[in-house]
Amino acid sequence: MNDKQPKPGDEPRRITDLGTLKAFGHPLRLKIYSTLRVAGPSTASQLAGQVDEAVSLVSYHLRKLAEHGLIVEADVQSEDARERWWQAAQDTLSFRHEDFKDTPEGVAAHAATVRTLIAQRDEQYKTYLDQQAAWGAEWRKAADQSDFLARLNPAELTRLNAEIHALIKTYEEQGKAAEAAGDTAGRENVAVHLASFPFRL
Structure with a gap:
């Protein structure tokens, strides 16, 4: 058991x-x-x-x-x-x-x-x-x-983060599927770090 x-x-x-x-x-x-x-x-x-x-x-x-x-x-x-x-x-x-x-x-x-x-x-x-x-x-x-600067409101920032997360998830799943199918050549762990926050000068 x-x-x-x-x-x-x-x-x-x-x-x-x-x-x-x-x-x-x-x-x-x-x-x-x-x-x-x-x-x-x-x-x-x-x-x-x-x-x-x-x-x-x-x-x-x-x-x-x-x-x-x-x-x-x-x-x-x-x-x-x-x-x-x-x-x-x-x-x-x-x-x-x-x-x-x-x-x-x-x-x-x-x-x-x-x-x-x-x-x-x-x-x-x-x-x-x-x-x-x-x-x-x-x-x-x-x-x-890279470093980007955008003028957004909270709703737009929330939507931007969701879209970025979804895109990264798509690539994660594609990578897993490719490896499961035997396509392992040239693949490495890749770190994607994202920080998005408001600031004022």
Whole structure:
């Protein structure tokens, strides 16, 4: 009997409770969760090597993520049935300021989590910049870093974000379908970071 929880796949999850947000927002847990999303099912020892931390510490944080349903156990991927494998519980995870705005603790936890995510994304991009020569001319030409300025109202910004998200999702699905059909040549993980927000001078 398999008592592992199945991965919901594309079923999105929105974090709305403070306990889960605080559990998710820990810097190392964010890194572990992100690694599981990219690498797929992994053991604590594999993750420890990828995030450069002790196995015991990674195991502790995996349990905390599991307590809040952010990760679930995966089917064993090796011949050693004693190994415990983990996977992200969902492909799409979100959290919004509006769900935490009513308490100072909630506002602080939301801001801290967003800042940690931005710092980790910044680190990821800097790593690419440091290594871009090794990627070759084709990937360097395809990669992009752009900045746009638009005069919008909130409804227009909401619509713009929805359209961008839908377009990226289309490419995600096309990539998955192509790989499933055996078209794997030249494919790599691609990070698309989007930030859209109002500002005044």
